[in-house]
Amino acid sequence: MSPAAPAAEIASAVRSGRRSARDVLEEHLDRIDAREGDVHAFNLVLADEARAAADAVDAAGDKGPLAGVPVAVKDNLCTRGVPTTCSSRILDGWKPPYDATVIERLRAAGAVIVGKTNLDEFAMGSSTENSAFGPTRNPHDLGRVPGGSSGGSAAAVAAGFAPLALGSDTGGSIRQPAALCGVVGVKPTYGTVSRYGLIAFASSLDQIGPFAAGVDDAALLLETIWGHDRADSTSIAAPRPALGGGGDVRGLRVGLIAEMLDGEGVDPAVRAAVEGAAAALEHAGATVDRVSLPSTQFGISAYYLIAPAEASSNLARYDGVRYGMRAEAPDVAQMNAATRDTGFGPEVKRRIMLGTYALSAGYYDAYYGQAQRVRTLIIRDFDRAYDDFDVLLSPTSPTVAFELGAKTADPLSMYLCDVCTVPVNLTGQCAMSVPFGRSEGLPIGVQVVAPVLGEPVMFRVARAIEEAAP
């Protein structure tokens, strides 16, 4: 077992009776008490519910693969009877009447859900500053952002509030905060983890995935949530992969994505870290070469048409009629408008407008249609690369964690945080961020990208990088 596998250790100890789930939970609640005021990883800590769940695990016979492991879940995952806010005022007071499929699977595996973590409103952002409940701070430096949009989940794991967390990744929202917080974050292949109960941002790109301190724990959590779900028509019936095992990379062909390594705005320290990780893989028996994926340069442009277009439709349901907040107004149309005006924050409104425009009559082909064609080109670029390579390597984020407020005035600079992660969502393949080295005392993440359903080889490479990390 690798040194950073607290979740696997906890589950094993709880299953064998060496520790109680309740004891494990109290230790984590103490840590939350001590530092949550500074970090603000959670929108809601579920201390009472978690204690009841931990006691139930202790009383149970068959305790499950995640027995007694505290898990923090992003607050865009539906939890029955517990407020689910998407860090938006518009869902004020709403409690889902059902659990997301991943939440059901966590509970069935004996996990203990400790709280709902902060995010950029409706997962739109890269810093967790776009939250109606205030920003989350990076546990490594409270003056800096944790990344986003799953910043709360990344920070919770980095601060030791929970050994595992769930996030969602639409354009990098798991991998980028994982990189900035120095933890492992995985965006699985599209369709392998059910989206049922994940409050949609951009349905064709959204994917739920794990955060953990180490690669083995991330694998454990991914194995738990993986699998076909009838309730999600886009979920695929891929058999659960065995993600455990070693980090043998001998004979693997690793491609360094040229455009992402040499791109404008890539911090030299970040580039050096990725090259260092590549050298370590080479040393361990892999072959490394550079590969060009020219179409990925258009990834951000395509993404910022497709994602807002889908979001403009997905977020239309927040109208004050059925649930959440409702503004007072003389008639229903004005009530809808006033509710949305007060309920949504500026970034959400910006993307709804962008997406509405992109889908409008007369613009559809030029914007949404063109973006879908670019998506096809990017898929072809990756397909060609996989003729010669088993996995690809790049920075996860061009920089380390930046200071709070540094990019809030300039949306485009914020969007560019995801330049290396976005292409993977457009293609549906899997990718993960693994910590490797530091700059200015802040963690750096290396992104490992693998083809659709390439999780087993991706985890082997990630493990090798983890083992070689300085």
Next chain:
Amino acid sequence: MSEYEMVIGLEVHCELATASKLFCGCPNAFGDEPNTNVCPVCLGLPGSLPVLNERAVEYALRVAEALGLDVPAESVFSRKNYFYPDMPKNYQTSQYDMPITENGALDVDGVRIGVTRAHLEEDTGKTMHMGGAGRIHGADYSLVDYNRAGVPLLEIVSEPDIRGAEQAKRYVEELRATLLAIGVSDVKMEEGSLRVDANVSVRPLGSAELGTRCEIKNLNSLRSLVRAIEHEADRQWELVAAGDRVVQETRHWDEERGRTIAGRSKEEAHDYRYFPEPDLVPVAPTEEMRAAVRATMPELPAARRRRYAAEWGIREDDARVLVDVPGLGAYAEEAVAALTGGATAKDVVNWVRQDVLAFINETDASPAELSAPMLAELAGMVAAGTISRNQGKDVLDESLREQKWPRDIVEDRGLAQVSDEAALAEVVDRVLAATDGFVEEFRAADDKARKKKRGFIMGRLMQELKGQGNAQVLNRLLDERLG
């Protein structure tokens, strides 16, 4: 005013009679307590996702088979985006540029009416405006029932091939009979399970150009459809004849005032921003599904009418009601099969079209609940002269109401006709003998007087026979004696 021609295309929304809704497992039922047949999916709760009901796909394939529509290898659901409180997601999951079926036709009285496409979509909920005369403007508040939200609809779009209000009505009747025959919908216009919008334009007779069209909504019956089209065509032609232009717009039929009223075109100028539904995958009907549909296709209404006409010697028009009323044809067929003696299929059809249909209309009974052998027995008794046609009507009525065999009713009421020739001859001779000089007076009389006298003696005979004498036999016996 010179003559004009109407050009009409119809959009028929048909609620499919699946057990559950289009994208969730909630019951697809009419008339339940408001907001009881709902779940996270059909309420559009955050995080919920649609799963396509395969039965709805099968029903669409049945319609495709019946109307000769093509079924593309793949069809795609799209989102139609607009805000309305009875639409939980503020988009309707529908089909746009890739419908499940396209390019077929319906034969309406020998005329081919093209069917452009039929596509699947979800229904909306229902809004009720409280106060302010039930209209949205001036209402105090509105209530929404989401039971209907997510009910599967098939929108069947015709080509503008229809040339008159009556033909439009016939198209809907024929389509309704077809949908009913293939078992995909209960097609009740009054319950909204069949809804029709009409696109109407006019042009000078003989012109090949299309005029500007208006779409008429709120047509809740075939009667409204006919009246609305006639009114709208007149309105348009008056405009054209006066040198004005018809404005393309949506108009609502006002049944009370008998006219169409312009919708507020500004509010209805929607840009629906269609795009492919990312929560669903393309629909690709398998050859197995299509084969299963073909194997279970029933006889279609037109073929059935032709068969009745050919086998039973009736007019196709007379066969229509047997096809249009659910179960009536099967009932008639069973009765014909059970016939004995002298009655014919034509006799059965006449009884069904008049007396049985009147009973069904009055009591709302289903033909499936009626006993066809009882009808066959009744037809046989009338044909054999056991009872008269008028008596038959009474006996049939009681038989239908009480589920009683006609023979038993006739016996209980002592209705059976006396047809025995020897017995009747005895009565005729006795009455003639008792009426002094009648035969001589009759022979001496002119035609007019003879008729009168004959009526008189017939009355005496029936009096003697308590009305149960077979009139046919009596007339023949009288002929022999008075000739």
